[in-house]
Amino acid sequence: MIRTVLRTEHVTMQFGGVIAVNDLNIVVKEHEIIALIGPNGAGKTTAFNDITGVYTPTKGRVIYSPAEGKEIDITGRKPSEIAQLGIARTFQNIRLFKDLSVYENVLIAKHLHLESNFLAATFRLPGYKKEEEAMRADVERLLKEVNLWDVRNEKASSLPYGKQRYLEIVRALATEPKLLLLDEPAAGMNPKETAELTEFIRQIRDRFNLTIFMIEHHMDLVMEISDRIYVLDFGTTIATGDPAAIQNNERVIKAYLGEDEDA
Amino acid sequence: MNNKRNIMLTIAALVILFGVACFVQAEVNSYVRRIINLCLVYAIIGLSMNVTNGFAGQFSLGQAGFMAIGAYMVGIFTVPVELRADVFYAVPMNPHLVNVYMPLWMALILGGVLAAFVAGIIGTPVLRLRGDYLAIATLGFSEIIRIVITNATSITNGALGIKNIPPLNDVRYIFMAAAISYVLITLLLNSSYGRAFKAIREDEIAAEAMGISLFYHKNLAFMVSAFFAGIGGGLYGALLGTVDPKNFLFTLTYNFLLIIVLGGMGSVTGSMFGAIIVTAGLEYLRLFDEPMELMGIAIPLFRPGLRMVVFSILLMVCVLFWRRGIMGTNELTWEKIISFVKHPLSGFRKKGVQGK
Numbered sequence: 292m293i294r295t296v297l298r299t300e301h302v303t304m305q306f307g308g309v310i311a312v313n314d315l316n317i318v319v320k321e322h323e324i325i326a327l328i329g330p331n332g333a334g335k336t337t338a339f340n341d342i343t344g345v346y347t348p349t350k351g352r353v354i355y356s357p358a359e360g361k362e363i364d365i366t367g368r369k370p371s372e373i374a375q376l377g378i379a380r381t382f383q384n385i386r387l388f389k390d391l392s393v394y395e396n397v398l399i400a401k402h403l404h405l406e407s408n409f410l411a412a413t414f415r416l417p418g419y420k421k422e423e424e425a426m427r428a429d430v431e432r433l434l435k436e437v438n439l440w441d442v443r444n445e446k447a448s449s450l451p452y453g454k455q456r457y458l459e460i461v462r463a464l465a466t467e468p469k470l471l472l473l474d475e476p477a478a479g480m481n482p483k484e485t486a487e488l489t490e491f492i493r494q495i496r497d498r499f500n501l502t503i504f505m506i507e508h509h510m511d512l513v514m515e516i517s518d519r520i521y522v523l524d525f526g527t528t529i530a531t532g533d534p535a536a537i538q539n540n541e542r543v544i545k546a547y548l549g550e551d552e553d554a
Numbered sequence: 555m556n557n558k559r560n561i562m563l564t565i566a567a568l569v570i571l572f573g574v575a576c577f578v579q580a581e582v583n584s585y586v587r588r589i590i591n592l593c594l595v596y597a598i599i600g601l602s603m604n605v606t607n608g609f610a611g612q613f614s615l616g617q618a619g620f621m622a623i624g625a626y627m628v629g630i631f632t633v634p635v636e637l638r639a640d641v642f643y644a645v646p647m648n649p650h651l652v653n654v655y656m657p658l659w660m661a662l663i664l665g666g667v668l669a670a671f672v673a674g675i676i677g678t679p680v681l682r683l684r685g686d687y688l689a690i691a692t693l694g695f696s697e698i699i700r701i702v703i704t705n706a707t708s709i710t711n712g713a714l715g716i717k718n719i720p721p722l723n724d725v726r727y728i729f730m731a732a733a734i735s736y737v738l739i740t741l742l743l744n745s746s747y748g749r750a751f752k753a754i755r756e757d758e759i760a761a762e763a764m765g766i767s768l769f770y771h772k773n774l775a776f777m778v779s780a781f782f783a784g785i786g787g788g789l790y791g792a793l794l795g796t797v798d799p800k801n802f803l804f805t806l807t808y809n810f811l812l813i814i815v816l817g818g819m820g821s822v823t824g825s826m827f828g829a830i831i832v833t834a835g836l837e838y839l840r841l842f843d844e845p846m847e848l849m850g851i852a853i854p855l856f857r858p859g860l861r862m863v864v865f866s867i868l869l870m871v872c873v874l875f876w877r878r879g880i881m882g883t884n885e886l887t888w889e890k891i892i893s894f895v896k897h898p899l900s901g902f903r904k905k906g907v908q909g910k
Contacts (some may be wrong), residue, residue, distance in 0.1 A: 292888075306721075306752065334677060342557065343763060347761070365634075367764070369767070370759075370762040371762045371763075371765050371766055371767040371768065372767075374762070374763055374764060374765030379763070379764075380763050382759075382760065382763075386757050386759060386760035386763075387757075387760070388752065388753050388756035388760065389756060390756060390883060391752060391753075391756060395749060395752070398746075398764075399749045399750065399752075399753045399761075399764060399766070401746070402746050402747075402749060402750045402764070402765070402766055403765025403766065405746050407730060409742065409745070409747045409778075411740065412741075412745035412746055412747050413738060413741045413742040413745060413747075415745075416742070419745070422746075423746065426746070462764065463764075466764055466765055480719050490642070494721045501585075538877055546733045
């Protein structure tokens with residue numbers, strides 16, 4: 292049986308009188324690519340924030356399994372702890388370390404694996420030196436692999452928009468995650484770029500042995516790449532299934548196109 | 555390898571500067587030495603403040619309080635035992651402390667450690683705040699430290715202050731302290747921990763999503779900052795020869811805020827330049843405070859106070875033209891110096907390459 296990497300159990304997020312996410316039950320299995328779609332304001336990003344610890348769900352639990360036979364309840368843990376457990380994410384509105392170089396952006400993501408304490412780091416003790424060298428070697432390899440090595444000394448904010456999106460994914464990869472959450476990775480991309488990104492997501496999934504859970508609006512990307520799709524509308528899951536089933540689902544079409552007034 | 559070369563150059567520069575310090579100590583009059591010493595002390599404290607404010611991006615205004623802790627450690631422990639009765643004439647000194655003497659370096663380190671410890675206690679609740687709120691909270695705590703010191707009369711001699719601290723107007727000693735502080739802080743900031751600080755400054759949410767614990771790293775930056783502010787405060791006390799709670803009013807913090815804003819928030823070398831400009835600038839602008847005659851006619855504006863007017867105008871000009879301070883978040887690296895020496899003009903046109 293394939294291991295379930297992430298499971299949300301009845302996750303509900305309420306802000307005052309607004310229920311942004313209502314009774315969300317998602318199952319993400321190992322090596323799958325799962326998409327979360329829905330109209331604007333459906334609660335997709337809120338769901339992501341519940342999983343990554345930015346919010347603590349009002350109700351329900353988030354269960355994460357980093358390895359076979361290991362299950363951790365990550366509900367309400369700090370985002371940094373969750374990242375250390377192996378869940379990395381990107382953001383809808385790119386959040387790079389703007390003033391730092393491409394290289395530093397990725398190098399920072401390696402910090403969470405550092406074992407030397409700050410004194411060992413300050414005095415450059417051999418243990419720290421070894422770790423630092425390993426970090427730098429990893430980052431070099433990663434940046435070369437994704438063709439960002441040539442721009443490593445550029446400020447992150449000076450990269451073209453599309454590259455910034457890639458850099459954000461690479462930075463997330465540098466934390467060596469098991470589960471990668473992508474929040475609208477193709478936002479603002481044209482069809483050609485979207486096609487490239489689709490290919491890229493598939494590649495990194497295989498290359499880094501990842502499980503991917505993403506929010507996306509570009510239907511070509513979603514339909515081509517997803518193993519399963521969850522559709523949210525007003526915080527409620529209105530449909531689940533493989534791309535073909537979702538494309539023909541009445542409720543999904545209604546949620547996206549609106550209801551016929553005569554009906 | 556460039557890295558090795560830079561280390562060698564830095565060591566060489568430090569040795570040469572130490573030689574200069576020895577020369578200054580032997581040849582230059584005490585007034586100038588005092589200004590140089592004050593520059594060095596302010597450079598240490600400016601850099602310490604830059605660790606939290608410029609590198610970790612947390613707007614803290616508690617430096618005066620941490621300085622006070624360091625200065626009082628020096629005051630309490632380095633006054634010669636036989637002179638203590640004269641100092642504590644109103645309320646006798648606490649009997650447990652009255653015979654405890656420490657050499658200056660030990661008192662400095664103790665002051666730094668105690669300041670860092672207090673920072674750890676304060677930081678735990680306060681560093682959850684952001685921006686202006688953090689500034690106000692740290693400002694408040696710095697005042698609390700001062701009030702506690704004022705009222706712990708049997709230890710600190712209260713509002714009377716502690717006199718008879720063996721005066722330290724030794725450029726070599728203070729230069730060494732400043733050099734060690736700069737080297738240690740630079741090493742920390744260039745390590746993975748320093749990068750984590752910068753990540754928090756750039757984007758807290760993204761930093762946290764990359765697995766960087768905000769609580770731990772903000773506290774670390776705050777404590778390191780307090781440690782060196784304590785050392786700087788101790789040297790400040792030793793340089794003045796007396797400590798007094800009124801020296802450590804929250805307005806003192808603004809000097810260092812000025813230094814780091816002027817020098818560049820997030821620049822080690824910037825803090826140094828800022829300290830030199832602010833301290834030496836204020837001192838040498840004194841000529842505006844003296845009456846001046848031009849061709850036998852006294853110029854009416856030259857009177858006490860004009861110095862501050864001129865200084866403020868210079869500051870405004872500075873901030874208008876260099877919005878992020880002289881250095882911004884850049885550093886003066888050996889690469890830049892070398893390329894400047896090789897091509898004196900092109901350095902201005904082309905942006906320098908980052909070190910390493």
